[in-house]
Each structure stands twice: as C-alpha cells, then as structure tokens.
Amino acid sequence: xxLAGLAAAGAEEFDPTxxxxxxxxxxxxxxxxxxxxxxxxxxxxxxxxxxxxxEVTAGNPFLRQYQLPVPVHVFGREMASVVLTATxxxxxxxxxxxxxxxxxxxVTAQISTPDKFLGEKVLVESSEExxxxxxxxxxxxxxxxxxxxxxxxxxxxxxxxxxx
Numbered sequence: 001x002x003l004a005g006l007a008a009a010g011a012e013e014f015d016p017t018x019x020x021x022x023x024x025x026x027x028x029x030x031x032x033x034x035x036x037x038x039x040x041x042x043x044x045x046x047x048x049x050x051x052x053x054x055e056v057t058a059g060n061p062f063l064r065q066y067q068l069p070v071p072v073h074v075f076g077r078e079m080a081s082v083v084l085t086a087t088x089x090x091x092x093x094x095x096x097x098x099x100x101x102x103x104x105x106x107v108t109a110q111i112s113t114p115d116k117f118l119g120e121k122v123l124v125e126s127s128e129e130x131x132x133x134x135x136x137x138x139x140x141x142x143x144x145x146x147x148x149x150x151x152x153x154x155x156x157x158x159x160x161x162x163x164x
Contacts, residue, residue, distance in 0.1 A: 014040035016050055021082065025074045025089050027123050027141050027157035034088060034159040041084075058083060060148035065092070075105060075155060083154060090142065090156030098153045102143040105155070117153075119143045136162040 014036040023029045024037065041047045048055055052069035063083040071078040072091070079091040093101060098117035102109055107119040124139035138160040145153060 016040070016047070019051065021068075021072050021089065022074050025072070025079075025082070025091050025156045027139055029157075029159075031137055031139065031159045031161045034157075035161070038084070053082075056081070058148060060146060062086065063146070063148065075101070082156075083149075085156075085158065087158035087160055088142075088156055090144075090154040092149065093153040093155055094151060096153060098143055098145050101153055101155055105141060105143065107141055107143045117143065117145045134164045136160075136164070138162070 019037060020029070024034055044050070048066060053066040054069075056065050056067050058065035063085060065081060065083045068080050068082060071080040072082070073079075074091050075093075077091075077093065077095070079093065081092040083090050083092060096104075098119070099109065099112055101107075102117070102119040105121065107121040109117065109119040111118040119142065121141040122138070123141060124137055127134055127136045129135075138158075140158050141156075142158055143153060143155045
C-alpha cells in the first residue's frame with residue numbers, strides 16, 4: 001500500500017516541463033526522479049505526445065522506442081531516438097561500436113561477443129532501513145546490443161528500488 005501511494009504521488013507531482021532526459025539517460029538523476037517520470041509517462045493519457053515524442057516500432061516487446069522532436073545531447077553525442085526498458089531510458093546510438101562506447105564510459109563488459117554485448121557500471125548501490133522495511137537502491141549505466149536493433153548500441157541508465 002505504501003509503495004502504491006508513493007507511486008501515485010510521484011506520477012501526480014511530475015511536471016513534464018521539468019524533464020531532463022539527458023540526466024535520466026546518463027544516470028545523473030535519482031530513483032524518485034526516474035520513477036516519477038516513468039509513472040507519469042505510462043499513466044498519463046497522451047503523455048508521449050505532450051513531450052512531442054513519436055512512438056516507433058521497436059521490434060522488441062521489452063522496449064518502447066520514441067523518436068524525439070529535438071535530439072538530446074548524451075555521452076558527447078546527439079541522439080534523436082530513445083528506448084525505455086522496464087528500468088530506465090537508453091539512447092539509441094548508431095555511430096560507435098558497443099565495446100568502444102563502453103570503454104569510453106568506463107562500463108565493464110559482462111558479455112562481449114560478435115553477436116551480443118552487455119556491460120554495466122554500477123554507480124549507486126545502497127540500502128536504508130526505515131519503518132521496519134529495507135530500501136535497496138541500484139543505479140547502473142548500461143551499454144548493450146539487442147537483436148531488434150542491428151547495428152545500433154543502446155546506452156543508458158537503469159534505476160531500481162527494491163523494498164523488503
């Protein structure tokens with residue numbers, strides 16, 4: 001019940017004019033900032049259109065892809081497309097290899113083959129106890145390739161809050 005109340009409050013309080021997409025993608029935001037945005041985007045009718053985002057077919061049931069009305073500057077590049085995963089936003093990069101981008105961002109490869117790249121750099125790993133519950137935060141910068149986006153690299157942040 002507490003989480004449902006927090007989620008609803010975060011979505012209601014989100015102001016779309018305050019969106020700093022680059023900060024969300026580059027892991028310069030915190031979990032509540034991302035969650036407020038994600039809940040607003042998924043719960044507000046016409047939210048993507050209010051941002052000027054145009055949904056495009058991602059070819060992957062685990063990703064929602066949007067063409068941005070104005071490119072966003074992330075990782076030293078201009079990106080015009082973003083995908084949203086279950087845990088965060090990722091820029092769609094098409095002018096660099098995944099290993100090269102990961103190296104430039106200090107991301108460690110967990111899988112690096114000609115067919116698949118997956119890397120992660122943990123930026124925040126913490127736990128707090130309050131009111132008999134443990135709140136664990138995990139924020140990580142990710143670089144990956146997926147079959148649905150041949151020749152592209154996905155780079156962005158994952159935000160997770162686990163409550164026990």
